[in-house]
Amino acid sequence: MTQGLTLEDQIVVAIRRIIRAIDVHSKQLVEQVGLTGPQLMTLKVAAELGTASVGALAKAVHLSGPTLTGILDRLVRRGLINRVTATRDRRSVVITVTEKGYETLASAPSLLQERFRQKLEGLAEWERTMLLAAIQRMAAMMEAGEMEDVPVLDGEMLIDASVPGETPRIAPFIEGESISGGHDDVNERNYG
């Protein structure tokens, strides 16, 4: 097994397996709830935030604006979210989850992340720590392509990335902006 493969090759192959696993899971989701991974993820985060601008949402799910716009288009088309312009700052677009959106969420299977998390919980503490250290180191080595060399990290300097779990918690960072509070001064937006 894998005799011709160098150790380095095997690592790269493993990364590919991970990427592919994410993709496979996304396709399974489509069959089960008609939503892709990114869509479900976005819906979930939107539900946690309750009310959020597109920008804040993009940050929370770690996607670029244009990408999120496309995903939101699909979610709107399925009637899972509302997309409304704020009256306060009319550039801002506020996202909320519809009734149907919450229903969908209730019956939706877990994200790959969550399943993965469960598996992680089956491991010993030291194993998890080791996995984390290893993959972070890997990430650092790959990022070091152009910029300075591998930062010395022990697993502390991390990005914010509140990639949502299921723990109902409000994103702490939301780009301090007026959107957050529950101010409902929004109007329907008539997208064609």
Place this chain on the structure above:
Amino acid sequence: MTQGLTLEDQIVVAIRRIIRAIDVHSKQLVEQVGLTGPQLMTLKVAAELGTASVGALAKAVHLSGPTLTGILDRLVRRGLINRVTATRDRRSVVITVTEKGYETLASAPSLLQERFRQKLEGLAEWERTMLLAAIQRMAAMMEAGEMEDVPVLDGEMLIDASVPGETPRIAPFIEGESISGGHDDVNERNYG
């Protein structure tokens, strides 16, 4: 500063960082040689194989047929490879690298994989082994979603590197028009 992030979250974030690093590298490649990661990888593997059918090539780079077809379209358009039908079995399409393709390869920077490899070499043996074990385990955990089949990677050369997109900006897609090369067991194929 590691605020509310659980260990599991951090792992997921690290995976994102890796995927993103691959993407970033692909974009750098576009600026340097006008080829994306997948394109360069495909060209490289094609050069190593010398002569290969689309199917064999797809297997070697771990991409689906349709995906590879698109990449080959772009490589043909740039005159880096030839695409001809075999006379023996006229269903089969044989891929070869053109002179220009070899020149491009000669001046091309390394794949992410190779830079990554150099960094790996800077590590101690036990560290590399640990990294491999960790990421393989991670991959296995993620794959274990639905089907329980063991990975099984066929023992060939499994080069690989990048994944998603960037933007080279060329003309819109056209049907590949084969650029002539020597005949062997193959004939020119006239698409369109």
Place this chain on the structure above:
DNA sequence: GCCAATTGGTTCGCGCACGAACCAGTAAGG
């Protein structure tokens, strides 16, 4: 008040990635 920056989102163009459907061709059976 008015025009220049800035900010928030969307649109546009391109590439990757894949499954399903679709054509060849080729091989198998009669």
Place this chain on the structure above:
DNA sequence: CCTTACTGGTTCGTGCGCGAACCAATTGGC
């Protein structure tokens, strides 16, 4: 032979994913 099955590639449709360009508001200067 002729029909059926299968195989190799491409085409089609969908969904990411992003940067650049683009509006539309808002803010900053003066």
